[in-house]
Amino acid sequence: MDKDRIGGAAKQVKGSVKEAVGKLTGDTATQAEGAAEKAAGKTQSTVGNVKDTARDALK
Template structure:
């Protein structure tokens, strides 16, 4: 697991927490920020997967 995977996982967790708190409190802005962080985390994990795929010999 490389750095991108770790950062991606952290962003996804952070996003899920923000989204949940935003829903619970009715804060649409916080909920939207959570969704953005979750998407950013998924993108980072995909980047980490791509880096891993490039490192492996065929």
């Protein structure tokens, strides 16, 4: 498993929590930060998945 997949998953969780806190408190800035962090995590996880797939294909 690529480190980008692990880091991406962590960012997604952190972003989801931040987004939920923003919703609960009515803080749209925090909510938007959480959504952006979650999206960045998904992208990073996808990059890691591509790396894993490429690594497996070369074996």
